[in-house]
Amino acid sequence: MFLWGTATAAYQIEGAVHEDGRGVSIWDTFAHEPGRTRDGHTGDVACDHYHRWREDVALMSGLGLNAYRFSIAWPRVQPTGSGAVNEKGLDFYDRLVDTLLAAGVQPVPTLFHWDLPQALQDRGGWMSRETAERFAEYAAIAARRLADRVPLWITLNEPFVHMAFGYAMGVHAPGQALMTDALPAAHHQLLGHGLAVRALRAAGARQVALTNNCTPVRAASADEADVKAAEAYDTLHNRLFNDPVVLGRYPDLSAYTAALDFLQDGDLETIAAPLDALGINYYQPTRIAAPTAEGLPFTDAGITGHPTTAFGWPVVPDGLRELLTGLTSRYGAALPPILVTENGCSQDDVLTEHGTVEDAGRIAFLRGHIEAMRQAMAAGVDVRGYFVWSLLDNFEWAEGYHQRFGLVHVDFATQRRTPKASYAWLKEFLAGQNTDT
Ligand code: FCB
Numbered sequence: 020m021f022l023w024g025t026a027t028a029a030y031q032i033e034g035a036v037h038e039d040g041r042g043v044s045i046w047d048t049f050a051h052e053p054g055r056t057r058d059g060h061t062g063d064v065a066c067d068h069y070h071r072w073r074e075d076v077a078l079m080s081g082l083g084l085n086a087y088r089f090s091i092a093w094p095r096v097q098p099t100g101s102g103a104v105n106e107k108g109l110d111f112y113d114r115l116v117d118t119l120l121a122a123g124v125q126p127v128p129t130l131f132h133w134d135l136p137q138a139l140q141d142r143g144g145w146m147s148r149e150t151a152e153r154f155a156e157y158a159a160i161a162a163r164r165l166a167d168r169v170p171l172w173i174t175l176n177e178p179f180v181h182m183a184f185g186y187a188m189g190v191h192a193p194g195q196a197l198m199t200d201a202l203p204a205a206h207h208q209l210l211g212h213g214l215a216v217r218a219l220r221a222a223g224a225r226q227v228a229l230t231n232n233c234t235p236v237r238a239a240s241a242d243e244a245d246v247k248a249a250e251a252y253d254t255l256h257n258r259l260f261n262d263p264v265v266l267g268r269y270p271d272l273s274a275y276t277a278a279l280d281f282l283q284d285g286d287l288e289t290i291a292a293p294l295d296a297l298g299i300n301y302y303q304p305t306r307i308a309a310p311t312a313e314g315l316p317f318t319d320a321g322i323t324g325h326p327t328t329a330f331g332w333p334v335v336p337d338g339l340r341e342l343l344t345g346l347t348s349r350y351g352a353a354l355p356p357i358l359v360t361e362n363g364c365s366q367d368d369v370l371t372e373h374g375t376v377e378d379a380g381r382i383a384f385l386r387g388h389i390e391a392m393r394q395a396m397a398a399g400v401d402v403r404g405y406f407v408w409s410l411l412d413n414f415e416w417a418e419g420y421h422q423r424f425g426l427v428h429v430d431f432a433t434q435r436r437t438p439k440a441s442y443a444w445l446k447e448f449l450a451g452q453n454t455d456t
Contacts, residue, residue, distance in 0.1 A: 022125065022404030023449055024086030025079065025426065026361050028132035028176065030062045031413040033092065035069035039107035042098025044134035045144070045185075049192030060419025066411050067434050072115055074436065078427055079410065080122035082442060083449040087124050088360055088406045089115070090132035090176065093157055100136030101153045109164050116168050127406075128165070129173040129230065130158050130215065133181055133192065140193050145204040146186065148281070151211035158215035162222035170225045173298055173360065174215045177232040178208040179260050190417050198314075202272070203281040209263055213289035230298030230360045231260045234305045235341040239320040244309035248317035252307045265350050267291035274316045296403060298360035299346070301388075304338035328364040328384075330422050336387030343395035343402065356401045362388050363408035365415070365422035368439060376428045376439035385441065389448075407445065411436065 030046045050061035068075055079087055093100060095108030112128070119126045131154065139150050162172065175181075181191070186204040189196035197204075216227050234256055238249035251274050258270040267287050269279065308320040322333040339362065346354055364384045368376045385407060396402050412425035420431050426442040429435070 020085065021452075022086040022127070022358065022406070023084045023452065024088055024124075024127065024404065024406040025082070025084060025410040026088035026406040026408050027068075027410055027413065028090040028129070028134075029092035029095075030065070030132070030134045031409075031415070032066040032068040032075075032411060034062065034064040034067045036063050038069065039095070039111070040098060040105040041092065041108060042094035042100070042105075043137040044092065044094045045137055045140045045192040046134050048137055048140075049194050052194070055194065056417050057419040057421050060414065060421075062414040064431075065414045066429050068411070069111065071434065072111075073118065075410065076115070076118050076122055076124070078436065078438065078442075079119075079124055081438075082426070082446050084445075085123065085125060086127055086404060086406065087119055087410075088127040088129060088173070090129040090134075091161055092134050093131060094134060094136045096160060097136065097157055098138075100139035100150075101156065104160055109161070112161075113164060116165055120168060125171070126165075126169050127171050127173065128161070128169060129176050130154070130161060131174065131211075132176040133185070135193070144186075144193055145181070145207045145211075146195075146197075146201075148207055148210070151207045151214055154211035155214035155218040159218040159222045162219045162224045166219070166223035166225070171228065171295070172219050172224045172226065173228050173230050174212040174219075175208055176230050177300060178205060178212070178229075179256055180232050181208065183256075184417075199275045202276050205259055206279075206281045206286070209260070209290045210286055212264070213286075213292050216292040216294070217289070226295035228294055228296040228298050228355075228358060228360075229264060230300060231257075232300045232302075233257050233261070233342055233346070234301070234303065235338050235345055237304060237306045237322075239306055239308035242309070245307070248309045249307040251316040252305065256305070261297075261346070261350070263287055263290045264294065265291070265297070265353050265355070294355045296358045297346075297355045298358045299342065300361035300408070301339045301342055301359065302362070302364075303332045304335050304341070326380075328380075329367045330365045330418070332364070334364065334384055334387075336384070336391040338391075339388050340391040340395045340398075343392065343400045344398050347395075347400045354401075356403045358404040358406070359392060359402065360404075360406050361408040362405065363424050365424050368412070368423045368428055370428055370430065370437060374437060376437060378439045378441045381426075381439070381441040382444045385445065386448075
């Protein structure tokens, strides 16, 4: 069955940050620090999904999709990231899973979508090897409770973005600006993924995947310096997170680090544990030029000549085809089947006086990207699912509530949900789909 779904993440939608024994996450801490998010927005309430989840499941079944990718908040399950389990936190996901299944929607949980328990951050977070071990324990706890009903699990969401924004540049939680010294945060996330694959399978999970944020990288010109810089960027963004998982080895990282002193014997075998699928999040391609200053071996040259989203991201549907066919040529038979686990766009959506949201741009975006995915499939790429980011307008990290990505508009003052024109379009589109293709 081809999975057609939407995706969300716990901190972006749940709210209820102090309820039922939930512990503090690094995003609670970060969002409450002055100047970290636009207008000081936090996820304290977000879409209040923790209380309104039944209404949100009804919105999903109304769409006619057959899968839903959400994330489990580690601090709800283990408030301090280790030791005692908070049963009330697990109960929430247990009810959600049952209600989704009753509505004909396959639950696809992601175990880590950036909301690390603060207590683990206080011991180094992903810069510390210990976090990888704690992550595997938490994965086993979640699977022991849910794997009888949840076939497919995703370990991490976008370890690249978490490393780059959270540990290298400091624009996301935990707000560290370590630049290339952040590389251990990549390795420990990947190690945590590998250990979790083992733990999940031992606890009864039937299928396991990892979600990477990938981008097709284009050189700004055919000049050797630009081409070399584009290769360096591709290594950092794509290969650093795909090669060890798919091939069991790191790419050449000598442009970034003198030695991989965080790497221990056996780690790569753990990280390369066979997967049932590789999740790919695609938003935009990247254009790279030679470095202009000391520091990183590349410069972002920006994509021009395309329309942009409210975020300023270029809209390039064909980049998805390019990415998927590129992964297939790079990894060949070693590449697991692909799930497009996120794709979508932010728009300056307005709720009209008639109670409608006319988001024609989002419809064009989704139509174009689904078509590009189909072209990749026709060219031989094994794609098994497509998830729209996102079901609801939600807390967009450092941008707070300023970027609206939802198929459903949320009025954050009243929590009123209003399906947008794109929701109606997707519903009609899905009604016409044979879910086998
Ligand atoms: C991805 C994140 C997701 C959302 C989208 C817009 O990088 O995984 O949580 O913020 O971007």
